[in-house]
Amino acid sequence: MKQSIPTIVITEHDSTAELLKLYLQEFDGFSFLAATSNYSKAYNGIKELTNSLVIIDVSDYPEQALNFVSKITTEFPDCRVIALSDKPDVDLVIRAMRVGATDFLAIPVIKAEFLGVLAKLYNDLTGGKQKKSKCRVITVYSNKGGVGKTSIATNLAYELAKITKENVALIDLNFQLGDVTTFLDLKPSFNISYMLQNLDKINEDFLLSTLERYKDTSLYVLADPPYFKQVDDVPLKDITRLFNILRDTFSYVVVDTSAGFDPKAITALENSDLIFLVTIVNLPAIRNCQRCLELFDKLGLDSEKVQVLINRYMENDEIKAEDVEEAIGKKLYWKVPNNYFTMMSAINKGVPVSSVNPDANVALSCKNLALMVSDSIYRQNLTKKNGMV
Incomplete structure (x- = not known):
């Protein structure tokens, strides 16, 4: 019989308690024990338990709530804490994690996100090991602007999360002119500059709680810095460290870089398992693609991990796919x-293009591209109608 973890909910709001109780009933492994707004009563209940879960609403009285979290996580190391708030600002999240909360969720609580946290905590409390596939870092790159690189990166990351249900990180490494958050209509509290300045504090729980989650999917976005002055003198070794941390947490990391060979972009390329070199079908773009491949070779990048992707392709174009392949000396991937x-x-x-029209040819192509690069069984069902390998 599966071990059941007793759960105590601390909140002033009956509606929050009832919703969490319903969600807990859908996860075989946690049992709803009680809901209370009284810290003394909650403490007396927790001290009688081993391997317990406390879900605490810190919205109304954050100082009192965080002091309580610090107390129980210090005295009861087998207790795990999920903090909740209807005002999850950056400082509050950081403070909650520092006093011992393992996760931080926004109110109203999204069921899929909550159940995902429960799955992780259950494995932690029962000694089980979560099976996570090896991470793949996929960088979408072009040495020429205006070819749709960010569109490809954004839609690829979204489709990977949607198809595999695994955690996917979308990283905007275009420090000057990043557009990922615009493409997904996000206003994140954290950005990559903050992460690079706090690498020693970052772990899996912190990442999943602070990266901007896209709606109710498993896609997490790390935004570009909002101000140019935040990106001065970033050590390249810190970017590599960030990639390594992301590898430990996510199954896929999709990186959107700047156009050009700046040191940050090169660092991303060197840390990638797969590089999509994006081009379009016109002579200047094809020539740039050819030069880019030559530079990749000089940088010592493995040619097998560099794949060329044509965007905005038209079958009746004067320049055919075969012409591009002949010009660049490499078979097109997609x-x-x-x-x-x-x-x-x-x-x-x-929004992602499939949210506008899931049956549009461009939406199907992005979906099939995600299928092609994923390690999931869904790849077996790939229809190559809109792509080529």
Whole structure:
């Protein structure tokens, strides 16, 4: 019989307690023990338990709540704490994690996110090991602007999360002109500058609690810095450290870089398992692609992990895919069809293209691309109608 972890909910709000009780009933492994707003009563209950879970709402009286979290996590090391708030600002999240909370969720609590946290905590409390596939870092790159690199990165990351249900990180490494948050209509509290300044404090719980989660998916976004002055003199070794930390937490990391060979972009390329070199079908872009491949070779990048992707491809174009392959001396990995109006509609709405029209050719191509690079069984069902390998 599966071990059941007793759970105590501390909140002033009956609606929050009832919702959490319903969610807990859907997870075989946790049992709802009690709900209370009285810290003394909660403490007396916790001290009688081993391997317990406390879910505490810190919205109304954060100082009192965080002091209580510090007390119980110090006295009862087998107790795990999920903190909740309807105002989850950056400082509050950091303070909660520092006093011992293992996770921090926003109110109203999203069921999928809550159940995911429960699964992780159950393995932690019962000594089980979560089976996580080896992380793949995928960098979407172009040495030429305006080819749709960010569109590819954003939609690839979204489709990977949607298909595999595994944790996917989307990293905006374009420190000057990043657009990932615009493409997904996000206003994150944290950004990559903060992460790079606090590498010694970052662990899996911190990442999943502070990176901006996209709606109710398993996609987490790390945004570019909002101010240019935040990106001065970033040591390249810190970017490598960040990649290593992300590898320990996520199954896939998709990186959108700046256009050009700046040191940060090169560091991302060197730390990648797969590089998508994005181009479009016109002579200047193809020439730039050719030069880029030559530079990759000089940098010592493994040619097997560098794959060329054509964006905005039209079958009736004067320049054919075969012409591009001949010019660059490399077989194309994928073709994303041109569908200007659907893609622009998605960009202007700040949503993935499949949210605008899941049956559009460009949406299907992005989905199939994600299937192709994933390590999941879904890859077996890939239809190559919109792409090529």
